[in-house]
Amino acid sequence: MKMFEQFFQSQVWRSMFRHGLPESDRTRAETIFYNFFLHVHPTKVRKRSVRFTYTWGLGGLSFGLFIVLTVTGALLMLYYRPSVPQAYTDMKDLQFVVSSGQFLRNMHRWAAHAMVAVVFFHMLRVFYTGSYRPPKEFNWLIGVILLVLTILLSYTGYLLPWDQLSFWGISVVTNMVRAIPFGLGEKISFLLLGGNIVGENALVRFYVLHCFIIPVVATVLMGIHFWRVRKDGGV
Amino acid sequence: MDKDFKVEESVDVKKVPKRIAFIKGRTAARVKKADDEMVMTFPNLVIIEIIAFEIMVIVLAIVSLLVDAPLEWIANPEHTPNPAKAPWYFLGLQELLHYFPPVVGGVILPALAVIALIVIPYFRINIKREGLWKEHRKQTFLVLIIVMAMVSFILLMFKVYAMLIPTLIVTACMLIPYFSKKEVGFVSWLDTRPLSWWIMTWFVIIVVILTAIGTMFRGPEWSWTWPWEGIY
Numbered sequence: 001m002k003m004f005e006q007f008f009q010s011q012v013w014r015s016m017f018r019h020g021l022p023e024s025d026r027t028r029a030e031t032i033f034y035n036f037f038l039h040v041h042p043t044k045v046r047k048r049s050v051r052f053t054y055t056w057g058l059g060g061l062s063f064g065l066f067i068v069l070t071v072t073g074a075l076l077m078l079y080y081r082p083s084v085p086q087a088y089t090d091m092k093d094l095q096f097v098v099s100s101g102q103f104l105r106n107m108h109r110w111a112a113h114a115m116v117a118v119v120f121f122h123m124l125r126v127f128y129t130g131s132y133r134p135p136k137e138f139n140w141l142i143g144v145i146l147l148v149l150t151i152l153l154s155y156t157g158y159l160l161p162w163d164q165l166s167f168w169g170i171s172v173v174t175n176m177v178r179a180i181p182f183g184l185g186e187k188i189s190f191l192l193l194g195g196n197i198v199g200e201n202a203l204v205r206f207y208v209l210h211c212f213i214i215p216v217v218a219t220v221l222m223g224i225h226f227w228r229v230r231k232d233g234g235v
Numbered sequence: 236m237d238k239d240f241k242v243e244e245s246v247d248v249k250k251v252p253k254r255i256a257f258i259k260g261r262t263a264a265r266v267k268k269a270d271d272e273m274v275m276t277f278p279n280l281v282i283i284e285i286i287a288f289e290i291m292v293i294v295l296a297i298v299s300l301l302v303d304a305p306l307e308w309i310a311n312p313e314h315t316p317n318p319a320k321a322p323w324y325f326l327g328l329q330e331l332l333h334y335f336p337p338v339v340g341g342v343i344l345p346a347l348a349v350i351a352l353i354v355i356p357y358f359r360i361n362i363k364r365e366g367l368w369k370e371h372r373k374q375t376f377l378v379l380i381i382v383m384a385m386v387s388f389i390l391l392m393f394k395v396y397a398m399l400i401p402t403l404i405v406t407a408c409m410l411i412p413y414f415s416k417k418e419v420g421f422v423s424w425l426d427t428r429p430l431s432w433w434i435m436t437w438f439v440i441i442v443v444i445l446t447a448i449g450t451m452f453r454g455p456e457w458s459w460t461w462p463w464e465g466i467y
Contacts, residue, residue, distance in 0.1 A: 022277055022278070025275055028275045028276075028277045028278070029275065029277075031277045032276050032277050032281075038276075038277070038281065041276045041280060041281075042276060043275070043276055043277075044273040044274065044275060044276060045273065045274060045276050045279070045280050046271040046272070046273060046274075047271065047272040047273065047274050048271060048272075050274060050279050050280050050283065052283060052287075057283070057284075057287045060284055060287060060288075061287060061288075061291055064287070064288045064291050064292075065291070068291075068292060068295065084310075085309060088309040088310070091306055092306075095306065102303060102304075103299050103300065105304050106298070106299035106300075106302065106303055106304045107295055107296065107299040108304075109304035110295055110298050110299055110302070110304070111295055113323070114295070116324050123352075124435075124439065127355070127431075127435055128432070128435075130364055132355055132356040132361075133356060133361075133362050134356070134362065136356070137356035137357060140355065140356045141353055141356075144349065144352045144353050148349065151324055154322065154324065155322060155325070158322050161306060162309065162310050163306050163307040163308060163309060163310060164307040164308050164309075164310060164311060164314075164316055165305060165306075165307045166310060167310035167311070167312070168315065168316055168319035168320070169319075169320065169321050169322050171319065172319050172320065172321040172325075172329060173321050173322075173325055175337075176321075176325075176328065176329075176332065176337065176341035176342075177341075178337075179337035179338050179341040179342050180338075180342050181338055181342070185342075197312065198310075198312070235276070235280060
C-alpha cells in the first residue's frame, strides 16, 4: 500500500496526472477537467441525468460499439486483402488458420449489427424525450447524418467477405441506387462500384470507404456531436 | 396565455443566486426545474459509463463465442440466390420495392423519410409539442381524415396491406381522444400526444413491420413464407 502511495506521489506519475487521487471533490473535479478523454464531461452533472433510464446510455453505447469495431476492424485488416479471390480465402483463413480469427470476425459482425440498432434506438430516445428542441436542432441534424453513416459503414463492410451473401446483398442495393432518376442513379452506382457490375474495383472502393473515409468522417462528426451536447448543457 | 417569464429562486443563495429566466413561448428544453441536485461526474457518471461499456463487451464476447458470423460460398455472379436479400436494415426498403415502382420504393420514399427526420426540429409545431387536439379540433379532424383517406387509398391501390393496416390502427388511435370524453388514463394520454409523436410512431411501426416481413416472411421469388418454413 505504501509503495502505491509513493508511486502516486512520484514525479513520473505527477507528470502524467497533475492532480492528486480523487479523494476530495476538488481532485474529483480535476480528474475530469485535467483529463483529455474525460474533459468532454462537466465536472458536475445533474443527478437525474446520471440515472441510467434517462438516456438508456444509448449514445454512449453507440460510441462504445464504434470503439469495439475500430479495434476488431484494425485487427481484421491485418489478415485481409481486398482482392478477388484473396478476400474470400482470407475469410477461410480467419475461420481455420488464424488464432481466434473466427471470434474476431464474429465480434466485428455482431457489434456492427448492434450498432445500427443502437444508433436507431438512440435517435428514437432523443425524439421521444424532445431532446432535439432548440438549441439542439443542429446536433439532431448531425445525429441523422451519423445514423446514415452508420448504415453506410455497415453496408460497405457487408461486401468485404466476398461470399454470395455479400455479393448479392450489395447488388440488390446498388440496383436500388440505379433507380434514381435523370441518369443520376447510373452515375452514382458507377462511381460507387468503379464499374457497371460488382467486381474487384467495387471491393477496393468499399474497402477504402469502410476502413478509412467513412470512419474518419464519422469520427469528426462524433467529435462535433459530443462537443455540442456538452455546450448545450448535456453531460 | 401563459406568462413569458418565470422567476427562479434557490434555497441555497450561496450556491445558486437569485436569477430571472426569460422563457419565450416556453420552448427551450433546457430550463425545466429551478435548480437540480448536482453530483460529481467522477465517480458517479464515469463509473456508470465504464460498467455499461464492460457489460456490452462481455455480452458481445459471449454472443461471438456462441454464434458464428455467416459465410457462404465465394461470390458467383453467374449464380443468383433466390431470393437475393440485402442486409437486414435495408429489407424494409426491399419490401417496399415489392409493392412500389423502383423510383418510389427505392428513391422517393427513403429520401422523404431522411428529409422528414432532418427537418423535425425546425418546425415550431414540433418544438411546442402540444396535444394534437388542443387547438382547432374541427379543422384538425377534417385534415386528418382527408390525409389518412388519401394515404389509405394509395396503399390500397398498390395492395400494401402491411402498411395499410398499421396506418388504419394508428389513425383510429389518433381519433379516440376526439370522440371520447374521458379525461383520465390511456385516452387522456393519447390526447396529449403531439402530431410529431404520431407521425414518428407510425413511421417506426411501419419500419419495424416491413423489416420483419422482409427478414422472416419472404422466400423464393419474394413470396410469402412462414418463419417455420425456413428463413431465407
